[in-house]
Amino acid sequence: MSDALVQARGLRKSFGDFEAVRGIDVDVARGETFGFLGPNGAGKSSTMRMIACVSPRTAGSLQVLGMDPGTDGPRIRARVGVVPQLDNLDLELTVRQNLEVYGRYFGLPRAHVRERAVELMEFAQLTDRADTPVEPLSGGMRRRLTIARSLVNSPELLLLDEPTTGLDPQARHLLWERLYRLKRDGVTQIITTHYMDEAEQLCDRLVVMDAGLIVAEGSPAELIERHSTREVLELRFEPEARPEPAVVGAALGEHDGRVEELPDRLLVYTADGERAQELVYRAGLRPLSAMVRRSSLEDVFLRLTGRTLVD
Structure with missing residues (x-):
C-alpha cells in the first residue's frame, strides 16, 4: 500500500x-x-x-x-x-x-x-x-x-x-x-x-x-458477507421444550441455514429469515419468540474467535 x-x-x-x-x-x-x-x-x-x-x-x-x-x-x-x-x-x-x-x-x-x-x-x-x-x-x-x-x-x-x-x-x-x-x-x-x-x-x-x-x-460489510449470512433468526424456547439444533436443521430441509445453540436461544444463520421462520413453524416447533435480524459483525467475531470466555 x-x-x-x-x-x-x-x-x-x-x-x-x-x-x-x-x-x-x-x-x-x-x-x-x-x-x-x-x-x-x-x-x-x-x-x-x-x-x-x-x-x-x-x-x-x-x-x-x-x-x-x-x-x-x-x-x-x-x-x-x-x-x-x-x-x-x-x-x-x-x-x-x-x-x-x-x-x-x-x-x-x-x-x-x-x-x-x-x-x-x-x-x-x-x-x-x-x-x-x-x-x-x-x-x-x-x-x-x-x-x-x-x-x-x-x-x-x-x-x-x-x-x-x-x-x-x-x-x-x-x-x-x-x-x-x-x-x-x-x-x-x-x-x-x-x-x-x-x-x-x-x-x-x-x-x-x-x-x-x-x-x-x-471492511465490516465484506467480513459479514464472507463469514456470515445475510440474516439471522433468533428462536427462544422454554428451557424444557427447546429442541436440539439438529431438529431445527431438519425442519429447514434444503433451505440454507446453520443452527447454533446458545444458553438462552437458538440462532439460525440464513439468507431469508422469514422463510426459515415459516419452515420452523411448519415443522410444529413453537418458540416463545422469534426475531429476524440482519447479520452483524458480532456474528462474524464469535464465529471466528469462538464463544468461550477468555480472561
Missing part, C-alpha cells in the same frame, strides 16, 4: 516464552479508520503499543509515518496521539490546565498551547468546564478530555484503545461524532474496541485477531 501510514510485515512480540503477536502483516492507509478486534489476549494491545513506539518489536518489520520505531521513536511520538484504555488525567488540575501542561511536553510555545487548549475544549464540548478540576467530571467528560488532550500536538495518527468502554449510550454517540469530525479533518485513526456496533460505525477496514494471529481482514 503506497500511502500506508503504518506498515507491518511479519510483526512479532514475545514476553519470555509467550508470543503475544505471532507474525502479522498490517497496512493502514492515510486518512482511514482502521480497527483491531479480538478477544482478551488476542494481541491487540501489544500491537498498538508497538505502533505507539512504547514497546519494541521482537521480530519483523514495522514502519510508522515512514519511519522505524526502533530508531525514530521520539520523532514518531511527536506526530502521534494516544488515547489509552484508562484515563490518565491529572485529577487535581483543571480541564484547561490538563491541556496546557500536556502541550508543553511536546515543546510547543506557551501562546500556541493556550490557543490550542481553547480550540480543543470547544471540540470536546468542555468550554463551560474550563476551570473545573477533573476529579468531579463525569466519565463521558473525562473521556472527551482524554481525546482532546491526545490532539494537543495536532497528530497525523491517532491511536484509541477501547475509547468508549464504560460510557452510557449518549456519551458513546457523542464521542463517535467527535471521531467522525477528526476523520473528516484527515486524521488517521487506529481503534481497538469490544463493541461490534462501534467497529461497524467507525471502521473503514479492520482485522480480527485471535491468539496473536490475524484470522480475517476487510
Whole structure:
C-alpha cells in the first residue's frame, strides 16, 4: 500500500516464552479508520503499543509515518496521539490546565498551547468546564478530555484503545461524532474496541485477531458477507421444550441455514429469515419468540474467535 501510514510485515512480540503477536502483516492507509478486534489476549494491545513506539518489536518489520520505531521513536511520538484504555488525567488540575501542561511536553510555545487548549475544549464540548478540576467530571467528560488532550500536538495518527468502554449510550454517540469530525479533518485513526456496533460505525477496514494471529481482514460489510449470512433468526424456547439444533436443521430441509445453540436461544444463520421462520413453524416447533435480524459483525467475531470466555 503506497500511502500506508503504518506498515507491518511479519510483526512479532514475545514476553519470555509467550508470543503475544505471532507474525502479522498490517497496512493502514492515510486518512482511514482502521480497527483491531479480538478477544482478551488476542494481541491487540501489544500491537498498538508497538505502533505507539512504547514497546519494541521482537521480530519483523514495522514502519510508522515512514519511519522505524526502533530508531525514530521520539520523532514518531511527536506526530502521534494516544488515547489509552484508562484515563490518565491529572485529577487535581483543571480541564484547561490538563491541556496546557500536556502541550508543553511536546515543546510547543506557551501562546500556541493556550490557543490550542481553547480550540480543543470547544471540540470536546468542555468550554463551560474550563476551570473545573477533573476529579468531579463525569466519565463521558473525562473521556472527551482524554481525546482532546491526545490532539494537543495536532497528530497525523491517532491511536484509541477501547475509547468508549464504560460510557452510557449518549456519551458513546457523542464521542463517535467527535471521531467522525477528526476523520473528516484527515486524521488517521487506529481503534481497538469490544463493541461490534462501534467497529461497524467507525471502521473503514479492520482485522480480527485471535491468539496473536490475524484470522480475517476487510471492511465490516465484506467480513459479514464472507463469514456470515445475510440474516439471522433468533428462536427462544422454554428451557424444557427447546429442541436440539439438529431438529431445527431438519425442519429447514434444503433451505440454507446453520443452527447454533446458545444458553438462552437458538440462532439460525440464513439468507431469508422469514422463510426459515415459516419452515420452523411448519415443522410444529413453537418458540416463545422469534426475531429476524440482519447479520452483524458480532456474528462474524464469535464465529471466528469462538464463544468461550477468555480472561
